[in-house]
Amino acid sequence: MFSKFKEIIRGINAINTTPFTENKEIDWELLGQNIDYLLTNGIKAIYPCGNTGEFYSLTIEEAKEVTRFVVERNKGRAKVIAGIGYDYKTASHLAKYYEDIGADGIMIHQPINPFMQENGLIEYYNSIATSTHLPILLYVRQQNITINVLRQVAQLPNVVGIKYAVNDLISFAKTVQEVNEDVVWVCGSAEMWTPFFFIAGAEGFTSGLVNVDTKRSFQLLDALKDKRFTEAMQIWNEIRPFEELRERYMNGNNVSVVKEAMNQLGLSNGVVRAPLSRLSTEEVNELKVTLKDWGILTELTK
Template sequence: MSIFCSDRGIQAVYPCGNTGEFYALTVEEAKQVTTFVTGVAAKRSLVIAGVGYDAQTACDLARHAESCGADGIMVHQPIHPYLLPDGLISYYRQIAEATSLPVLLYIRSEQVTLEVIRETAKLPNVVGVKYAVNHLPSFSRAVQSVEDDLVWICGTAELWAPYFFAAGAEGFTSGMVNVETQRPFELLRALQAGDYPRAMAIWGEVVPFEELRAKYNNGNNVSVVKEAMFQLGLIATNAVRPPIALLTEEERELVGRILRSWGAQS
């Protein structure tokens, strides 16, 4: 899939992201994925490798990403049940200091407070935030109050991208680009140009796909992407790892109808 994305002009690919089932991988598998994607991308696209788990493992993954030629790392939000500001700052600092690569924070909960973002942004190699909390006032406050020069990215894909752009985002991450790249690129160009009527017209075409991904409190996020890739013959199987699961027959049929509406499938 890194070939598919790079050949279609994707500027940055993210091995070991959530759509890549990062938390279902062993540490060794995560390293293998990063090594493979870095080699295949061959600098045609930037490779931003996902790292996470406990701080020591995340540091190990960061060092590995740097050693195999990745261009940056994305730090997943820790899955520890107890998160405190000082602990989160320490967690991010340890990882950032383990590598010379640029670091992108992946924020999925408001437990990563504005205070945490402000302090972590002072680290010299922290360059951006993938913000995946669909609370626009919090996002806007963060963009406006963090003085360091960060790149702010909508982390909840096409469904929320227009609203995050209005609040200060400069880009958005996409799982859909593993399936179809035309509409995500058109949406990005329209948003960058401030052409919101055009952006919302494109947005309307991708909403059914993204809403299906968001079903069950985002439980379908990966399953929909893999099912669409499978139906298009881009991958050999639609298998996913627990605790996520395959789509229902009705949902698989809906994926097919969406693909046909895009002209991606006959």
């Protein structure tokens, strides 16, 4: 079931940005340009309302509007897999809405409730999964979503993938081995961690970098698929300064770096919503050096 969908997510899973105007309203023109850029450059899975899309800075109505816009802009060229979250009723409501407007799948964000128990998590995921016919990916960011939870939830017929973003490779490897279900494991920590997750069982990865430069992400994917690990690590080393800048402040820079890089390349304007903020002058200059080293920032794009 969902074999074609699974094949798509065994590649690059692009988390698009949500551009904002200077007064922090959604900039629909820039959002359209962002989606067009991804599609033109060969991306086959696009995730509106992911964390790089600042999902938790959007209202529920904005999340609906963004997803509808992306579905309509996409015109069936890629799989649109939209993020949902909050309480299970809200998440189920969004899942039904996304199905009605023609999204291809949904990604359930890590629950934000500070208190979680295994039985409660299983009930949470089951309630959402039974509200839609769409294929589902779970987004795991904390180990309190245990192996036992994942083992049981992975048995649901429309749970097809697990985006794993806990950077503990031993725990990830154990989880892949023990959750013996037909799900696709996706490295949820982007290119910085992808080579290591692939060795442990991942088959695809999420990327914010592709909003800036798709070439290196595809080069990394191709090298890993072909088991050309020396080449993969050379590409990883090129990407590393960008991803290390994103990881600063306990990943607080994650979105700001992507948006500022897009700004420097003339692809967006760099505006983020609180609680995020724009990069410091020093970080802007540091990022500029990386983009110049990659050969994609020239005098004409400044």
